[in-house]
Amino acid sequence: MDRIPEQIDTPDVLxxxxxxxxxxxxxxAAVRGKGLALRPxxxxxxxxxxxxxxxxxxxxxxxVATIGEAExxxxxxAEDLFIAYPLWVGPRQAQRLRRLARDARxxxxxxxxxxxxxxxxHLGDAAAQIxxxxxxxxxxxxxxxxxxxxxxxxxxxxRAGLRVEGVFTxxxxxxxxxxxxxxxxQEQEALARAAAALxxxxxxxxxxxxxxxxxxxxxxAGTATEVRPGVYVLGDAQQLELGRCAPEExxxxxxxxxxxxxxxxxxxxxxxxxAGSKVLGSDRPAWATGHGRLLDHPEARISALSEHxxxxxxxxxxxxxxxxxxxxxxxxxxxxxxxLVDDVAVVRGGELLERWTVAARGRNS
Numbered sequence: 001m002d003r004i005p006e007q008i009d010t011p012d013v014l015x016x017x018x019x020x021x022x023x024x025x026x027x028x029a030a031v032r033g034k035g036l037a038l039r040p041x042x043x044x045x046x047x048x049x050x051x052x053x054x055x056x057x058x059x060x061x062x063x064v065a066t067i068g069e070a071e072x073x074x075x076x077x078a079e080d081l082f083i084a085y086p087l088w089v090g091p092r093q094a095q096r097l098r099r100l101a102r103d104a105r106x107x108x109x110x111x112x113x114x115x116x117x118x119x120x121x122h123l124g125d126a127a128a129q130i131x132x133x134x135x136x137x138x139x140x141x142x143x144x145x146x147x148x149x150x151x152x153x154x155x156x157x158x159r160a161g162l163r164v165e166g167v168f169t170x171x172x173x174x175x176x177x178x179x180x181x182x183x184x185x186q187e188q189e190a191l192a193r194a195a196a197a198l199x200x201x202x203x204x205x206x207x208x209x210x211x212x213x214x215x216x217x218x219x220x221a222g223t224a225t226e227v228r229p230g231v232y233v234l235g236d237a238q239q240l241e242l243g244r245c246a247p248e249e250x251x252x253x254x255x256x257x258x259x260x261x262x263x264x265x266x267x268x269x270x271x272x273x274x275a276g277s278k279v280l281g282s283d284r285p286a287w288a289t290g291h292g293r294l295l296d297h298p299e300a301r302i303s304a305l306s307e308h309x310x311x312x313x314x315x316x317x318x319x320x321x322x323x324x325x326x327x328x329x330x331x332x333x334x335x336x337x338x339x340l341v342d343d344v345a346v347v348r349g350g351e352l353l354e355r356w357t358v359a360a361r362g363r364n365s
Contacts, residue, residue, distance in 0.1 A: 002296050003350035004326045010257040011275035013337060013344040014328070017353060019251040020233065021053065027217070027232050028057040035221035039063050039082060039209065041230030044335045046360035047344070048076035050233060061105070063228040067096050068363030074104045076359070082209070084168060084228060086111040086135055086143050087119065094122035097130055107131035107207075109168060111145050113156030120160025127161035133168045133207060134198070138190035139183060140172035147193035151201035158203065166207030166225075167194040174214040177242060177287050184218035187211070192223045214244045236334035237293040238285065252344075253295050253328035254279055254337065256310065258321045268303070269314050271321055275329055276308040281336025293330040302329070 004014065031038040037060040042051050051062055051073055061080025064070045070081045081100075086109045087093065100106050110116045110132055120127045134153045137144035145153060147167075154164045169190055174183035187210045195205035211219050211227025219227050231239055234252040239245040256275035263269060282305065284291050291302040291310065299318065304311040310329065314320050321327065331337040338344075339361055346353045 002325075002327055003347075004255045004328065005345070005347055005350060005352040007352055008255050008345055010255045010326060011279045012255045013279070013341050014253050014255050014347050015234070015344050015356070016251050016253075017346050017348050019249065020050065023233050023235070023249055023251055024053045024057050027229065028054070028059065030217055031227060032058060034219070036219065036224060037226035039226050039228050040233065041065075041084070041228050042073060042360070043069060044230035044338065045233060046072075046338050046358045047356050048073065048359050049356050051076070051078060054233065060226060063230070064360075066363055066365055067093060067100065068365055069360045070100055070104070070106065071096065072360040072363055074100055078104060080105045082107040082133070082228075083109065084170070084209075085109050086115060088115055089119040089122050091122055094119070094124075094126075097123065098126045101126065101129040105131070107133055107165065109133055109135045110153060110157060111135040111143050113153055116153060116157035116162060117160045120157070120162050123161075128163050130162065131165045132157050132162045133166050133209060134164065134194065136167055136169050136190050136194040138169040138171050138210070139186040140170055142170065142172060144169060147190045148197050150194040151197035151203070154198050154201045154203045164198070164203045166205040166209065167191060167198060168207070168209035169194075171210060171212050171215050174212045175238065175242070175285070180214040180242065180244065181218055183212075184215040187215065187219070188223045195223070213239060214242055231334055234334045234338075235330070237290075237330045237332045238288065240293060240330065241288060247295060247298070250295055250330055252334055252337070253330055256327055256329050258323055258325045258327065259309070261320055261323055263320060269316065269320065270303070271312050271314060273310040273312060273327065273329065274308065275310050277305045278307050279337065279340055280305060280310065280329060280331045281333050281340060283333035283336055285332070288332060292332050295328040295330050297327070
């Protein structure tokens, strides 16, 4: 309970190494058992040591959010990288992609003929060195074209000299109660329709990529060829509430200290922790029951966050923690927490093992 190394000053991000390694191995085996490739999204952790664990467990490569993240992981030995967003490639981005392609296999996303044409023009004679996947909308309604329009984008990309390898989607609407199974089904339908549209355009959809953390283990082989979950490796309070992970699968917590306590007396019975939005992040979906969870005290609720403090409503039938007590907080959205800190404490059984640098932090372009 609340096992926090004595030499840790709060707030600090802790990663339980044993839990991390189990998460890596469990998901790798589950995805492999389905006949799918696993391409984990490294924007979640941004840490080369975690990426190395995922690749050693059999990941086909890494997914990243930006060229900058790709550059970091390529510099640490990653050889197969997919930038899973529609890029607008100008002269500077093209120069960086050309350099990146000398060290790794690189794929990027696109969802318009205009972006594909600009990408090909700026890459010039290096266009064929970069693989392209056409993004389709499977129900999240963020980026991506209608699946039937994927062929038109692929034709434009081929005319621009790009090497089109397939299609991808992000079923982001799986991050809502009751939605993972439906989102996974919609994802598969969209990928199938998009692949057919590419075939009609004379392009083989060799890669059909999908899968978020809530839906990845619901994805079946046949239509999809790979999945790209990210949060699974660390877990967070959103996944707990969605039922997509168990408390024992939470690898990342934020160590925090009780700095204020109030027993009630006409005001809410609560404690205040020294960890606020600047380490926990500020994400709170409308359906979430709080701004995070306490790993060892599941009935407590974080009712409010300020920049450096969390207000925690404490159950009436449980003893209020003393001033100075150190607690483990589970952030709502772990990806934000990892982008807010320079390094993390790697622990086992309450003992500090080492610290890992969040090397891709801030590489937003």
